[in-house]
Amino acid sequence: MVNAAIYLRRPLLVTGNPGTGKSSLAYLVSRELGLGPVLRWPVTSRTALKDGLYLYDAIGRVQAAADRSPVIPADSDLGDYIHLGPLGTALLPYELPRVLLIDELDKGDIDLPNDLLNVFEEGEYDIPELVRFAARQSEMRVLTADRGGSAVVREGVVRCREFPIVIITSNGEREFPPAFLRRCLKLHVDPPDFDQLGGMVAAHFGEADGVDLARLITDFLERSGQLGGLASDQLLNAVHLATQLATSGAFQSDTDWNDLLKAIWHPLSAELE
Structure with a gap:
């Protein structure tokens, strides 16, 4: 094209x-x-x-x-x-x-x-x-x-x-x-799939030690489908935060982490707020 x-x-x-x-x-x-x-x-x-x-x-x-x-x-x-x-x-x-x-x-x-x-x-x-x-x-x-x-x-x-x-x-x-x-x-341009998102994450963060990237990408795609589409940089923000938390050894509960993800993966349309 x-x-x-x-x-x-x-x-x-x-x-x-x-x-x-x-x-x-x-x-x-x-x-x-x-x-x-x-x-x-x-x-x-x-x-x-x-x-x-x-x-x-x-x-x-x-x-x-x-x-x-x-x-x-x-x-x-x-x-x-x-x-x-x-x-x-x-x-x-x-x-x-x-x-x-x-x-x-x-x-x-x-x-x-x-x-x-x-x-x-x-x-x-x-x-x-x-x-x-x-x-x-x-x-x-x-x-x-x-x-x-x-x-x-x-x-x-x-x-x-x-x-x-x-x-x-x-x-x-x-x-x-x-x-x-x-x-x-x-x-x-269609939204990126699992493999494409994985390539984006790898390009920015490498292996991202201490972070379950496959699970994070899967969760992102599920929430994106529920909210009618999220931006790729919202996934990168979540990976960056997860990497920093893993590196610093900061404690977090699953509830706290899920609340953080909801804040980062907010809807792009005001109708879904």
């Missing part, structure tokens, strides 16, 4: 329960293909398309104008106040595609998925603040979403050379418009 998304130049919509590793896929793809740091765009209820493209600090530029020498042209420092967001940075003309993670899109405004469609289709966007000055200064260096990064924008237009690898995650809190779904490839 990842390869298909790359070949077809389409976003990959990754769905599944919280804690199943949806976001990790972006970092895996970037590492396996050697594509550099992942550009992560976390979505909230107030997120708008422009937040992902770029931000223009007009107030900061006005405040700095008081100290500017009258000899310096008014638009010479414009790029210092334009900061490309994760989406805007991903669409720069890189030789190799960047990996863009749009995290939890289902938390965003209902119009955001449709607002993304045109950008995905065209692979470019305008920065009006730079377009107005393009006749006088065709190139402008702006800040990017990479730490300490910058890039040159020509004629006020950002146009990708290689379409970014866009991975969008969703916890299924709401449905997306059909037009948006038609332009995405969809991948559902």
